[in-house]
Amino acid sequence: MNTDITENNSGPLIHVAPSPHVYSTQLTTRNMMRDVLISLVPVMLAALYYFRWLAVKQLFICVVSCLVAEAVFTRLRGRAISLKDLSAAVTGIILALSLPATAPWYVGVIGSTAAMGIGKMVFGGLGMNIFNPAMVGRAFVMIAFSGLLAASGYVAGGGVDIISQATPLTIYKQSGMVTPLPALILGKVNGSLGETSALACLIGGLFLCLRRTASWELSAGVLVGASIIGGVANVLNISNPWSVVHHLNSGALLFGAFFIATDPVTSPLTPRGKWIFGLGVGAFLMVFRLFSGYPEGLMFAVLLMNAVTPLLNRWTIPRPFGGA
Amino acid sequence: MAWFRQKYKDNIDPHAFPGNGTFAHGIHPPQCKDLAADSPIEIMPIPDKVVLPLLQHIGGPCAPVVKPKQTVRAGDLVGMGEAYVSASLHTPISGDVLKMAVTTLANGRHMQAIVIRSNGEQRTGQALWDIMFGGKWPQKEYQTLSPEEINAAIHDAGIVGLGGAAFPTHVKIDSDDRKPIEILMVNGCECEPYLTTDYRLMVEAPDAIVAGTMLAARAVRAKKAYIGIENNKLEAVESLRRAASGAGVKIAVVKTKYPQGSEKHLIKGVLGKEVPLGGLPSDIGVAMTNVATVTSVARGVMRNIPLTHRVVSVTGGGIVQPKNLLVPLGISMGALIAYCGGLRKTAARIIAGGPMMGFAFTNPDTPVTKGTSGITVLTHEEIRRVEQTVCVRCGRCVDVCPMNLVPTKIAMASRQNDFTLARKYNINACFECGSCAYICPAGLPLVQLIRTGKAQIAGAGR
Incomplete structure (x- = not known):
């Protein structure tokens, strides 16, 4: 496309190209993925602090498996290997952080392969997938190994204290006992690796939103949606004494609001669409928590809203400047 | 912006959102205006020849009215704009008409052109500046002119919009009873990065701008006239404020943001109104022109001098000595670049206009036309872009x-x-x-x- 027009060999080489001729170079796909990795640091630190070597093992297995799976699948499709866009690493970390510490190694490997293969590559790779790859991977292993990923799967003996008891949402569902808020906020409870510390999720999430790498409308939508349904449930006495504040600080709600619902590829493009998507995730999540057999509903809520994202994009075409 | 409002309150319409008016969205690219902003307009020496394309505006080309070997004097009509949407063409230099040639415009279009070889018999230097922008602009004596008379003078002077789009001004200003004009808006935003021609004119020739604004407002029967300026050009605001005091022209200061100088977005910023989708400013009673254009209106009406010259910024990291130049139409872009010290070794792209919407070209013989607001030469570093990936739908x-x-x-x-x-x-x-x-x-x-x-x-x- 570029044309060499130098009049004589001594002059500079002049190109032509269509406008615009200047670009913002700070913002790249890779930098956005790097931001996500940075924002996940507090969450990973909390996981390492509470789950010790179990967290190390799970993160290592999932990241390596995702990178290998991406490399293999891109190779099969005859495309250039795309590991340096860091998106496979992000999927690996998010998948690992959404698994229980106790899940055996093959759960991570199979989950990662499903995430990259079924979640991403069959649709055409980065940017083309409809469903959040990490959640596809997690759904796959949850169905394949239902025992290992059900509420009971989280409990095990061994060197780490907090995995000796059930997750707060399960304890409440089974015995009505309410975990105190400070434990939920700091994360000294059982759960999937990344979800236990509300504080760590909040720190990382705020960083993402402030950098505008995550759209704040998505996170805010989830929080508002969950608060509304949770608040109504409180008023109607459906889930007391587990209050809406407990709901917001427990389970995968904050982790999902900041790191899963905010996946740009699988969420809407328009501000109005983003709000609807977030509200939908928050509301469905609460409905699942309150009325389903599962203690947690984030994964299904995100996958459900992913499915309607193309529709949301079409329904929320913004009013153009000067339009009626 | 409180201090700002205080300082300029006597000239700023309270309804014009002083200093804060803007539109939703937009970007903040590096402005890079300091390269040429402080270089006063220099008068380009007379070139050996000029190449005047018959189409320098939106609309139909003009018809040549001179023949080869004929001698013309600076300011003579050489092309007649016969269609309604067209503009006449006048020679900026005195000399002999050569054979018609075909030239390539910066936007890639091929066009017939009148070529004139200079005989050196025309004003240049300070004398040229004085008749173009200098001296007094006594508006009072022209208050008796009817809109039709003003418009006829604009038509005869071959004036088109000098902001870049080059739409014939007499068409824009022509009254349409179905769409009465309330407000004349003069665009002094110059939101394209790098370019500084409008800025220099506002600083150096504010009286001509105010006089032209008053005439254009009369021509469209507007009740109010605004000059819209971004708040990164305070020296221009100050200069125009002084020139406009008592004249009834309001200076509306808007936020610095790209593309604030888009006509629809300047109207939004100053008046808070939206031009309907697919419509024109006239649909909401606004006529829009540009600060450089109104100087040629003043010149055409008050001094009977047609549009033959314009101010061009030659700027960018790839130019040895960025300058603002008053140049005759039809001079080659290459001559301007050479006058500014030539290209640096790092130069990578030559653009007619600014970096956001300008056209890249490579032929140094490309002539300056009425719509050439600048020549921006960018370096490899300046045109660097990110590696292309797929869309991640980040929004x-x-x-x-x-x-x-x-x-x-x-x-x-x-x-x-x-x-x-x-x-x-x-x-x-x-x-x-x-x-x-x-x-x-x-x-x-x-x-x-x-x-x-x-x-x-x-x-x-x-």
Whole structure:
């Protein structure tokens, strides 16, 4: 496309190209993925602090498996290997952080392969997938190994204290006992690796939103949606004494609001669409928590809203400047 | 901006959102105006010859009225704008008419051109500046002119919009009883990075701008006249404020943001009104022109001098000595670049206009036309862009689009030739400002794709 027009060999080489001729170079796909990795640091630190070597093992297995799976699948499709866009690493970390510490190694490997293969590559790779790859991977292993990923799967003996008891949402569902808020906020409870510390999720999430790498409308939508349904449930006495504040600080709600619902590829493009998507995730999540057999509903809520994202994009075409 | 409002309150209409008026979305590219902003306008020496394309404006080309070997004097009519949407052409230099030639404009269009060889018998230097911009601009003596008389003078002077689009001014200003004009808006935003021609004119020739604004307001029977300026040009604000005191022209200061100088977005910033989609400013009673254009209106009406020269910024990191030059139309771009010390070794792209919407060209013989607002020479570093990936649907383009469109959807629909979908996403509302492509983290050629789609739709409609 570029044309060499130098009049004589001594002059500079002049190109032509269509406008615009200047670009913002700070913002790249890779930098956005790097931001996500940075924002996940507090969450990973909390996981390492509470789950010790179990967290190390799970993160290592999932990241390596995702990178290998991406490399293999891109190779099969005859495309250039795309590991340096860091998106496979992000999927690996998010998948690992959404698994229980106790899940055996093959759960991570199979989950990662499903995430990259079924979640991403069959649709055409980065940017083309409809469903959040990490959640596809997690759904796959949850169905394949239902025992290992059900509420009971989280409990095990061994060197780490907090995995000796059930997750707060399960304890409440089974015995009505309410975990105190400070434990939920700091994360000294059982759960999937990344979800236990509300504080760590909040720190990382705020960083993402402030950098505008995550759209704040998505996170805010989830929080508002969950608060509304949770608040109504409180008023109607459906889930007391587990209050809406407990709901917001427990389970995968904050982790999902900041790191899963905010996946740009699988969420809407328009501000109005983003709000609807977030509200939908928050509301469905609460409905699942309150009325389903599962203690947690984030994964299904995100996958459900992913499915309607193309529709949301079409329904929320913004009013153009000067339009009626 | 409180201090600002205080300082300029006597000239600023309280309804004009002083200093704060703007539009939603937009971008903040590096302005890079300091390269040439402080260089006073220099008078370009007379070239050996000028090449005057018959089409330098939007509309029909003008018809040549001179023959080869004929001798012409500076200011003589050489091309007659016969169609309604057309503009006449006058020679900036005295000399002999040579054989007609075909030249290539910066936008790639081939066009017949009148070539004139100079005999050196015309004003230049300070004398040229004085008749163009200097001296007094006594508005009082012209208050008896009727709108028709003013418009006839504008028509005869071959004036077109000098902001870049080069739409014939007499058409814009022509009164239409169905669309009465309330407000004349003069654009002094110059939101394109690098360019400083309008800024220099506002600083150096404020009296001509105010006089031209008053005449143009009379011509359109406007009740109010505003000059809109971005708040990064305070020296221009101060200069115009002084010139406008008592004249009834309001100086409206708006936020510095690209593309604030788009006519629809300046109107939004100053008046808070939106021009309807697919409509024109006249639909809401506004006529729009530019600060450089009104100086030629003043000159044409008050001094009977046609549009033969314009101010051009020669700037960018690839130019040895960035300058603002008053140049005759038809001079070669290469002569301007040479006058500014030539290209640096790092130069990579030569643009007619600014970096956001200008046309890249390579032929140094390309002539300066009425619409040439600048020559921006960018270096490899300045045109560096991010590596292209697929769209990750981050929505940044949606966040910056001043027309509130979904650029990535329109671009992808265009790429797949799905023009129904592209239309549904209002493809024709796009004015190709380039904000989406500027911000895109995936480095996608969004504007190029949208432009292709628009061209295909326009082609299919014919």
